[in-house]
Amino acid sequence: MITKQLANQIVEQTMLRLHRNINVMQTNGIILASGDELRVDSIHEGAVIVAETKKVLWITEENKHLFPKTKPGINLPIFFQNELVGVIGITGDPSEIDEIATLVQLTTEMMVHQALIVSEREYKRKMQEMVFEELMSGQPLQKVIYERINKIGFVNSAPFYAMMLEINPESKSYQSILQGIEYYFQNDSILVGHYQLNEHFILISGLEENLFKKKISALSSKLKKYDVLPIGVGQVARSIEEVHIAYQTAKTALKHGLPDKNIVYFEDVELFSLLKKHDSREAKQFTTRILSGLNEKLLLTLQEYLNCNQQLTVCADTLVIHRHTLAYRLKKIGELTGYNPTVFQDAIILQIALWCLDPNIKK
Template identity: 30%
Template sequence: MISNEIAQMIVDRTMAILSYNINVMDEKGIILGSGDTKRRGTIHEAVKYRKHPEDNLEIHPEEKEKWNGVDQGINLPIYYGNRTIGTVGITGPPGEVRKYGELVKMTAEMIIEQRYLLDQVQYDERIRREFLYQWLEDTYANDREFKRKADMLGIDLKLPRIVICVFPDSEKNSRDHLDQLERKIKTHLKTQELATVLEDRIVIIKTIALSEEYETKLKEWIRFLHLPSSYVGTPASEASEVARSYQRSLMTRKTAAATSMKDDVVFYGQLSLEVLLYDLYQNDGFSVHQSDEPLPEVLIATLKTYVECDGKSAKTADELYIHRNTLQYRFANILNITGRDPRNVRDLFYLYATRVFLHSFKEQEDLIQ
């Protein structure tokens, strides 16, 4: 129960106040820590052979000859959790050192308790991180150990959740900054919510109420904390969907970079079409036909604005500060170059997929990690 490190910590802290040698022994009387380095690892025979470990033991000058290597002093039991786990001894005339006994004993027990609590917190945190990694990687399936960890951590796997990935700016992406940001986030999480640093990001698994306007509430929460660029996946109504929410939050980030989206909070739903196209581009070689003539920048910008204005010509012309006739002239140019009419829904979708999105992607490709 008492390690050599903790025993020596007790010795060092108490001897910084008292001018007497201190020994800390385990339940078998082995000296784990001492101000006398020669005594470390040796046996304190009087402590080892005392009848009742819970009794105080005083050794007077005339008694020390009974024991090998033992000096006069007092020895008091160390308790943790209502049981004796060791002994702390003060070397010196019992009449002198007796008054310090309870103080040294209390100090030893306090140090041991604090260290145990710290170790427990660190252990719990390690379990929480392992649990979160396993959940995000979708490696648990129906693993009983995963469910046992959830029960141990008090995590209700039936609650709906969503994953948020937070990416600090590159100049603030040091481990120290990420750890500091993680601690800040954790102070604002509910008991059923998790967060951890993972590579260059902080991943948050947050509970949501599917019946409410969760997007508005999440955006308010993220901005209240002044979090950097945050990308939100899709709602997970059950535990098995959390990994998908995580993957979609990452895809949202990459797609936002590809399309030069500057919003500080981006939801998958805002870019679901673009995410699909991005995935096709990366995995299936989706591209513009080799014989297709490239469109001038002004026509690509016109198409992009037309889509953002829901295909409304008047609104598009206003956004571009051009006359409606100029807009129609540009549409005619697009039709002449591509053979596709943006005023036709099917053609507009093709043009957006092959010209607007891929054009943006190729421009920003070097920024995607």
């Protein structure tokens, strides 16, 4: 149905262009909005007939006695998805405004369509957010929650993939981002919405893992222009009751992932996150003992060398330095730390020390 707010917008925008009085009526004939404010909330007899017949009605000087409280004009039905949702009336001599009446009807239906589609989308998203909050509680799900899940069309079928994005709800592109995600996954079972602060969730069910990874890779490319990456991807949940665990691990992935990655999977940072949870005094002492002699350039070199799986050529190309320069730096790291980064066992110790550094320094 047309709301009073929407009716006022239609009247204001239409009268601004036509310079004629416009009335917007409910299907029961009550005037919701009008250029003549004294007529608001009264019954428009012509609108009642239009609502019954779903046809255009002309009120002229000759037949206006049949509609005592109305004025000459054209009254037209307003449809949304083939359902009558209201009536719009244009005051004036019907023979003079006949040419513009159809255009006004079409324009009004477009405004109604846009408003109701947005309203439906917002309602569905709010339902999704309510369901997601229940899933995040970790408590046994009540029957009513399963009913809501079915109502919003989410398929309770494993596996479940939980993701997290950080999006500012005040940004100009906010709605475009969420609508873009919904549109991209329109043929899949998905929940999308706001959770806490800037946290936004994406929950997908029933996809085969390889297909899921392809879709997320393509989505990250589409979202790149909005500067909302990376996407944190949690561990796969094998039942809907485990979704809260999957989402928490998606948050962990986002927290500990490198900022230059478009997608961060929890499995890639799991070990590092475990080390950070046990950030004891002893761990700090260990890190200081191993790495305190390295300057920023050597720390960066060490991290990149390990990121490149100890491949000398690949690392040199990444750092845009000569292989001999890289070899010299690695030798220097070995001398300063006592651990040779080209030796696997020593590299493990150096990697753990790097993981225990402050994330901002590491990155």
